[in-house]
Amino acid sequence: MNGTGQDLAEAGADGAEAGLDKSPLYLRIRDVLAQAISAGRLPKGALLLEGPVATLFASTRTPVRQALVLLEEGGMVRRFDGRGFLVGQGRSGPKRVALTPDMLGLSEEAPGLRKAPGWEAIYESLEREMVHLSVFGRHRINEVELARARGVGRQVARDALTRLEALGIVEKDERMRWTLVPLDESRMRDLHDIRVALEPVALMQAAPFIPPAERGMMSDRLEEALAAYPDLSVQAMDDLETDLHITCLGYCPNRELLIALRRARFMLNVSKHIIGVSHRMPAAEPFIAEHLAVFRALDVDDIARAAETLRHHIVVSLPKVISRVAELREAHRPAIPAYATPVAR
Incomplete structure (x- = not known):
């Protein structure tokens, strides 16, 4: 997924929609990839990137990312310069293999291959x-x-x-x-208040369950984005927002809390559809550094500081969103x- 509205449920319950297998989509993707690696259909050194793998599964990137992290933890793949994963261990260079459904043992009827809904x-x-x-x-x-x-x-x-x-x-x-x-501004403030109140609580509950390898990969993406900005696509920026506000918080065990947050996360979609589409890319975008500050607090198990840093990040974002919407309305x-x-x- 990209980080659109349809991804909101994927972080924690991402896909018991396909076939008869009701396990989460990221677990089914992990199992299909693991079987392909064990059978030798995916050769050692094959480069696995989120986008191409997601295409084969008619999925968004979020469950693919989770599946690859689990495979890394199991020693079946290793990270490659923060831009993907290589099959197997060792020092061999990447093999850029064109992935196919047959290579993964997939067919149109295979339960591991989720057919994309028409919508x-x-x-x-x-x-x-x-x-x-x-x-x-x-x-x-x-x-x-x-x-x-x-x-x-x-x-x-x-x-x-x-x-x-x-x-x-x-x-x-x-x-x-x-x-x-x-x-309107009144609704934006109402939605924002919900995020300020609930997202820090969700992060505190989610923190113990976020896999360290996945958290590290998210931090790497932020570091790369900070170095590259403003030469970033809208999709890349949306992926960074998804990492913290959806994927990380999706590990919160309180599902009712996540349901309460779902509508308020509409504010993330507002920025995505304005910046770079109907609104110029800002010369400076502090949200990347603010996200990094949250992850650095999590890295040292200072969950309270991570939650407070997240709360501050959300608070200071509201005037920017209101301003961008006002400019859109005028221009x-x-x-x-x-x-x-x-x-x-």
Whole structure:
């Protein structure tokens, strides 16, 4: 996944959707890769990158990342310069092997291969369109017109809207009609208050369960991003946000706490869809260093300091988001799609 709304549940319960196997998706990916390595279908030194592996499993990157970390802990793969993993141990250089389903022992019927739901094909662009439109007030969403505009069946359109509903981007009114929820400053502050109150608590509970190898890989990505900024893609920045605010917190054993946080995490999606898309990349982005400070506190088991650092990071982010949304409202008015109708205040 990239770090879009559909990834929100993947950190801790990421995928008992496929086939008959109800185990988490990252465990099934780990098992398929482990079997391929043991059988020799993946040769020693083969380079495994999150993106290509995720493509084969019709998955996002989050469960692939978790699977590779588990394989590293088991000694079946080793990290390669922070940019992937090499099969096996030793000092041999990377072999850039083109991965195929046959190499992993996958087929269309294999339970390890998750077929992507139809809604995924339209979700990312629809979420971006909805976020931009929400800045300009409440809109009624016509499910039939949405399906027609995207060239999909009505059920696919409904499934996509249901995912948006889980994030609080759309809701149903008293007559059960889809409505786009307006994104105004009052709502941003309300969502932000939830994050400030709950994310530090979730981190304190999650900290003992975050695998050290996975945490180290996240820190490495932050170090590389800090050195490369601003030469970073929006996707790379979103992945960094996902690492801390979704994947790490996903190890929190209090599932009710994570459910309470889910809608508030919509604020992460707001920044993703504005920066680099409808808004210029900022000359300086302190969130990378702020994330690093959280991980460095975790590295020395100072969980209280990590939680307080996270709380401060969230607090100082609100004015930036409000400013970016205000600039978007002033400078960019998207065309209203055929499936949306403005609702008078």
